[in-house]
Amino acid sequence: MRIPKINIPKKYLKIGAWVLGVFLIVGIALGAVAYSKREAILKKMVAKAIAKADKDYGLEVKIGSAGFTGLSTVKMTNISVVPKERDTLSNIGQLSVSVRLFPLLFGNVKLSEVTLNDGFVSVVLKDSTTNIDFLLKRKKKDSTETKGKSNLAEIANNILNQVLYKIPNDMDVKNMVFKFNDHDTAQLSFATTAVIDDGDLKSTIEVNNGESKWHIDGYVNPGSKKLSFTAYADGKKLELPYLNNKLHAKVSFDTLQTELKSAGYSSGDYKISGSWSVKNMLLNQPRIANNDIIIQSAKLEADVLVGENYIALDSTSTAYLRDASIHPYIKYTLGKNKIYELKLNAEEQDAQAVLNAFPQGLFESLEGLKVQGKIKYNLNFYLDTAIPDSVKFNSTLTPVDFKIIQWGKTNLQKINNSFVYTPYEYGKPMRDITIGPSNPNFTPLSAISNNFKNAVLTAEDPSFFTHNGFVEESIRKSIAVNFKEKKFKRGGSTISMQLVKNVYLSRQKTLARKAEEILIVWLIEHNHLVSKQRMLEVYFNIMELGQNIYGIGEASRYYFGKQPADLTIGDGLFLASIVPKPKAAMYKFMANGSLKPYMFNYFRFMGNIMARRGLTPSDTSGYGFYNVRLREGLRQYLAPDTAVIDTTAFDDDSDTPPVIMQDESKNLFDRIFGGRAKKDTASNKQIKSGDTTTKTRKQLRQERREQRRKEKELEELRKGNN
Structure with missing residues (x-):
């Protein structure tokens, strides 16, 4: 196809040429004026920036010299930044910055080239202050001028753009040191050299004066919002000793890679796509596991969405x-x-x-x-x-x-036959207990009173024979209760879970142990490795029911002088009541061997539930409450009726092995996974005065000494009975 020739009159060509020439001359003139005034403009801008830093953030900024070395390159020397009444934050010997002119016309500062020589950035934590707390300050006018709700998508877009615009296409950094001082107890330093050549990044970081050498390689393309970085170390794993010294955690890996693939709006949301991967990562933290955990290969291909409010x-x-x-x-x-x-x-x-x-x-x-x-x-x-x-x-x-x-x-079917169970307290083994006929205290399920079986199942796990190891409704309620209480108050363990964590696993409260417990329960229940009847039989023969009292055989003889088959409904309800706090069992009795009155409500509540389920006849008198009597030989060791006992000092209500007593802890994390091992102070906390206004300290000490004496005699008596 032939394009027709367009004839433009010469006079219009001349007019166009004159207009273009005029614009060119004006542009050159304005450029010449701006060029001649640029030094003055730069000084004015620097002075304004220094004043703003002082007024808004309390920063004392000093610049030795500042001037243009080219059309768009500014060179500065001897730059220092010192927060008021704080340690020096930064000092840079020489810094040259070039900006792109075209984005500048639209008010965007896009760096094209950066050269930096001899500098440091030092973050110092001292007492309750740091030299970067100015970053947390918000100007009063910002809070008063801000109206309406913040749009998180817009904030994410602005932040990412600001970060990307500050990444130059070309960069040369030499001898830049990043320091961190944590209350003079832990220090880190990273001596860095980095080069970006047309988007290709090469960086070397010397950690703690030669302790190790890291490398970060990759590419940067801020214009298309694409970045990729790979981190590794010379001849060893990349790790931070600071984490081990300060947080008691060890983290290391062979390589760590991250990539930003794209970012932009999608259907009203701001979408960031990227990936993160790690090779041979080693993790050691006592609350996660008691040994090294090695993740050979892990990767996350992620799409992050940021909406208006999410x-x-x-x-x-x-x-x-x-x-x-x-x-x-x-x-x-x-x-x-x-x-x-x-x-x-x-x-x-x-x-x-x-x-x-x-x-x-x-x-x-x-x-x-x-x-x-x-x-x-x-x-x-x-x-x-x-x-x-x-x-x-x-x-x-x-x-x-x-x-x-x-x-x-571990053979998950080992409990189908006789085996040796070793209970632990405070991380130490108590004694070996044979779960089988060779142990005179072992009681087959058929020889255990239904009163006890039904009471414990009602209190601990009503749906034991129908669930597959887990009760979602119980877990759901536990989440709700713990969230409202802001602490780990209620657990969601079934009898299956309690059995597994006591028989197969260590007593360490760690994330790994809890995850392993869940997996083993699933393997046993879904593969029918152990029958429900055998699981319940083993559970009844290993459960802690008092101070060094394990299993229903020991407990029924110890408290009541009876065989497990002869337990009444009252005996069963009492024993079910002490499962969460077995070490507090003796403090539920009065001096004459009868139960303390506050227990009546528990008997009535649990008894009514059992009666509605057809597990026991209805009883308006308290379901055997008044018939429960402690064996006469133990009554001399009971605390005086006037003493008020803090039973919370004995055991933990949380979802932990029943042999573990609760330690004081500082936060929810400690409550769930346990803090440092603490000295056993249970014997010193068992008795509290019910009326400190009428008893002297000497009298209280005498009561405590007497109680400890009785407990010692009680333990000797128990050993003699065994």
């Missing part, structure tokens, strides 16, 4: 552990009330691949376990903090032709 990890994200994968969805919504959402979806995949994907050292008792078949998993959690009782929770691990073909370190 931030979420979208379900299109995928987390990989070796050959296993799962799709997480996490959402946090802000507003008058906060909303937490969590969903996990693992599609059907090879069960052995999932087992192999678990980090080494996480599940010690399952190491070497071989399985076949497939599994899939789904979890759904939703909590609106305004209505915590409406919390939603369900978790399903579904087997598909699943079968165990080889045991690992």
Whole structure:
């Protein structure tokens, strides 16, 4: 096709040329004026910036010299930043910065080249202050001028753009040291050299004066919002000794990689796509596990969504552990009330691949376990903090032709036969107990009174014979109660879970142990490795029911001088009542061996439940409360009726092994996973005066000494009976 020729009259061409020439001349003239005035403009801007830093943030900024060295390059020397009444934050010997002119026309400062020589940034934590706390200050006018709600999507977009615009296309950093001083107890220093050459990044970081040498390589393309970084160390793992010294945690890895793939608006939300991966990561933290945990290969392909009032990890994200994968969805919504959402979806995949994907050292008792078949998993959690009782929770691990073909370190069927059980207290073994006919205190399930069995099942796990190891409704209620109480007050353990953590696992309160407990319960229940009857029989023969009293055989003879088959409904309800706090058992009795009056409400409440379920006849007199009598030989060791006992000093209400007593702790994390080991002070805390205004300190000390004497005689008597 032939394009027709367009004839433009010459006079219009001349007019156009004149107009273009005029604009060119004006532009050159304005440029010349601006060029001649640029030094003065720069000095004015520097002075304004220094004054603003002092007024708004309390920073004393000094610049030795500042001037242009090219069309758009500013060179500054001897720059120092010192917060008022704080340690020096930064000092830079020489800094040259070039900006792109085109973005500058639209008010955006985009760095094109940065050169920095000889400088440091030092963060100092001292007492309750730091030299960076000015960052937390908000100007009063900002709070008064801000109207309406903040849009998180806009904030995320602005922050990311500001960060990307500050990354130059070319950079040369030499001898830049980043220092961190934590109350003079832990210090870190990173001597850095870094080069960006047309987007390619090469960086070397010397840690703590040669302790190790790190490298960060990658590429940067801020214009297209793409970044990629890989971190590794020379000849060793990349690690921070500071974490071990300060936080009692050890973290190291061979390589760590992160990538920003894209960022931008999508259907009104701001979407950030990227990935994070790690190779041979080693983690050691006492509250997670008592040994090293090694994650050989992990990766997260993530899509992060930021909406007007929420931030979420979208379900299109995928987390990989070796050959296993799962799709997480996490959402946090802000507003008058906060909303937490969590969903996990693992599609059907090879069960052995999932087992192999678990980090080494996480599940010690399952190491070497071989399985076949497939599994899939789904979890759904939703909590609106305004209505915590409406919390939603369900978790399903579904087997598909699943079968165990080889045991690992622990044979999960070992309790089907006689075995030796060793209870622990404060991390120390108490004694070996044979769970089998060779032990005279062992009691078969058929020889245990239904009064005891029904009382314990009603109190501890009413649906034991129908559930598969877990009761979602119990877990859901526990979450609601613990959230409202702001502490770990209620657990959601079934008898299956209590049995597993006592027989198969250590007594350390760690995340790893809890996760292993859940997995073992699932393996036993879903594969019918142990019958429900045998599980209950073993549970009744190992449960702690007093100070160094284990199993119903010991307990029935110790408290009542009876065989387990002869326990009355009252005896059964009493023994069920002490399961959460077995060491407080003796303090429920009065000096004459009868139960203290406050126990009546428990008997009536539990008895009514049992009666409604047809487990015992209705009884308006308290379901055997008045017939419970402590064995006469033990009554001399009872505390005086006037003494008020702090039973909370004996045991922990939380979901922990019953042989472990509660230690004081500082926060929820300590309550769940346990703090440092503490000295056994139970004997010193057992008795508190009910009326400190009428008893002298000397009298209280005498009472405590007398009680300790009785306890010692009681223990000797128990040993003699055994």
